[in-house]
Amino acid sequence: MANPKIKSSAQTVKKSNATAGRKPAVKNLYPRADLEEIFRRFSIQRPEPKGELEHVNPFTLVVAVALSAQATDAGVNKATRALFAVADTPQKMLDLGEERIREYIKTIGLYRNKAKNVVALSQKLITDFGGEVPRTREELVTLPGVGRKTANVVLSMAFGQATMAVDTHIFRIANRLLLAPGKTPDEVEQRLMKIIPDEYLYHAHHWLILHGRYCCKARKPECERCVIADLCRSPEKTWDIPAPLVELPAQIIGAEATS
Numbered sequence: 001m002a003n004p005k006i007k008s009s010a011q012t013v014k015k016s017n018a019t020a021g022r023k024p025a026v027k028n029l030y031p032r033a034d035l036e037e038i039f040r041r042f043s044i045q046r047p048e049p050k051g052e053l054e055h056v057n058p059f060t061l062v063v064a065v066a067l068s069a070q071a072t073d074a075g076v077n078k079a080t081r082a083l084f085a086v087a088d089t090p091q092k093m094l095d096l097g098e099e100r101i102r103e104y105i106k107t108i109g110l111y112r113n114k115a116k117n118v119v120a121l122s123q124k125l126i127t128d129f130g131g132e133v134p135r136t137r138e139e140l141v142t143l144p145g146v147g148r149k150t151a152n153v154v155l156s157m158a159f160g161q162a163t164m165a166v167d168t169h170i171f172r173i174a175n176r177l178l179l180a181p182g183k184t185p186d187e188v189e190q191r192l193m194k195i196i197p198d199e200y201l202y203h204a205h206h207w208l209i210l211h212g213r214y215c216c217k218a219r220k221p222e223c224e225r226c227v228i229a230d231l232c233r234s235p236e237k238t239w240d241i242p243a244p245l246v247e248l249p250a251q252i253i254g255a256e257a258t259s
């Protein structure tokens, strides 16, 4: 007689087929309908959200993101405008040389180390990738100065892949709102990828960054200006009437960048 506790392989296959394509459940305070509504509102506020780091091609995006660690986007843009005007390919960057790169980026924190990385990553792109920016996370993180977060930004902004690059704003919001609480950026990334409705995933990373930068700010969230104040379950929230849902005017780059 078959042991009822032992599932046949046919049963297992049937079950995995039934759940195929569905995201595994994650413990989360927000019902599905609320998650849909939160991201629907973000999508109305910012239909075409954009990153604020200036770049002219995938290579300059990699460099800009690598330079942005512990610096504001506005500060990086100020330095890279002149740098990218003279060096927008790995070869041109190598020709420029570490010392001159340092001169261009000396207003950015940790610039000595970052200049070294820019040279090393340009060299590696030429040696290992024919001068092109690779399109997989595994390859991107082999570049000096490029971690998982940078790789995710590049995959999303340069190659249109849905990723979740967890920066300081996203990490704070995920934990403050108890949306996808986690102790590390990787944990938060995995949870957000599971709970965000698929149709909103591509833009979600920018929506969360911009919401964190301009509304749910680090020191004091501006709940009276928040379009999800009624849905937010943060113990820190001070207001629960949602702000009017209107499309925001195009943001001025770096105007309030305080990251």
Ligand code: SF4
Pocket: 176, 177, 215, 216, 217, 221, 222, 223, 226, 227, 228, 229, 230, 232, 233, 234, 236, 237, 238, 239
């Ligand atoms: S209600 Fe306040 S705490 Fe909640 S998301 Fe909005 S700004 Fe942040």
